[in-house]
Amino acid sequence: MKSALLIIIFASLTAVSSAQSSPPRVMAVGDSITQGGKTFATYRLPLEQKLKAAGFAFEFVGSQQSEGASGPLWHEGYGGKTAEDLAKILPAKLKQHPADILLIHAGHNHSAEEKPVPGIIAATRSLIEAGRKSNPRIIILVAQVIPSGKLPKYAYIPELNQALVFLARELSRADQPVMIVDQYTGFDPQKDTIIDKVHPTTAGAEKIATRWFVALRPWLSPRPAK
Numbered sequence: 304m305k306s307a308l309l310i311i312i313f314a315s316l317t318a319v320s321s322a323q324s325s326p327p328r329v330m331a332v333g334d335s336i337t338q339g340g341k342t343f344a345t346y347r348l349p350l351e352q353k354l355k356a357a358g359f360a361f362e363f364v365g366s367q368q369s370e371g372a373s374g375p376l377w378h379e380g381y382g383g384k385t386a387e388d389l390a391k392i393l394p395a396k397l398k399q400h401p402a403d404i405l406l407i408h409a410g411h412n413h414s415a416e417e418k419p420v421p422g423i424i425a426a427t428r429s430l431i432e433a434g435r436k437s438n439p440r441i442i443i444l445v446a447q448v449i450p451s452g453k454l455p456k457y458a459y460i461p462e463l464n465q466a467l468v469f470l471a472r473e474l475s476r477a478d479q480p481v482m483i484v485d486q487y488t489g490f491d492p493q494k495d496t497i498i499d500k501v502h503p504t505t506a507g508a509e510k511i512a513t514r515w516f517v518a519l520r521p522w523l524s525p526r527p528a529k
Contacts, residue, residue, distance in 0.1 A: 326360035327523060330402035331378040332389060332430065333409050335502060336449065336511075338380030339369060343497045344508035346515060347376055353516040359523040364400045385412045385419075386426035393430055397437035404522060405434045406515060408446040408486065410467075411501065415458040424466050431474055431481060443481045444518050445471055449511065452492030452500030460487070484518040486511055 331337050331347055339345025347369070354361055365377040379396050381389070386409035407430055413419035427445065434441045447464035451457035464487050475481040492500050495507030503511060 335382035343502035346511035
């Protein structure tokens with residue numbers, strides 16, 4: 304009993320020490336909604352601000368760069384890319400930039416006529432598999448993607464979001480969690496997107512960031528005191 308207790312204490316101290324020397328690496332994966340643009344906002348900046356204000360230790364990683372509140376804000380967001388495109392890109396990116404947590408928001412850049420849901424789900428499965436191959440203890444947060452007012456092109460999104468719930472239930476394990484983050488409910492394309500009815504305004508990006516922030520909190524620890 305005493306020996307087991309010592310092992311538990313040692314493991315806890317090791318985990319704390321590791322967290323202090325290397326904060327959790329967070330990789331945001333997606334299309335232009337993740338990347339951001341000149342005429343629309345990205346959730347990554349307000350998310351960074353919320354995490355810093357809350358005192359969490361974290362590091363955004365990736366090969367793509369934009370400016371954050373206190374320096375480069377790295378990510379894997381690519382305008383115009385589908386989930387299938389991202390599934391081809393991500394394995395190499397994870398080798399170059401290992402991650403502890405993946406934020407996946409992918410599912411746009413198709414049309415309802417294509418009947419794209421099975422393909423997007425297969426690609427999302429591949430994204431999850433790539434994350435686990437790079438880090439067996441990776442935590443994966445998958446967004447039910449934001450709705451669009453650009454119809455009928457994006458009429459498939461409700462079906463996609465339901466299928467993503469089933470995928471997460473199938474793949475999630477205690478030691479390899481796959482968590483759904485509802486970015487759909489409460490997001491109003493008429494108010495929260497720019498004129499194209501697809502890309503978020505500053506207010507829309509704030510809504511997305513808030514949902515990610517709530518989902519990330521259980522997996523992060525406070526920054527060590529200096």
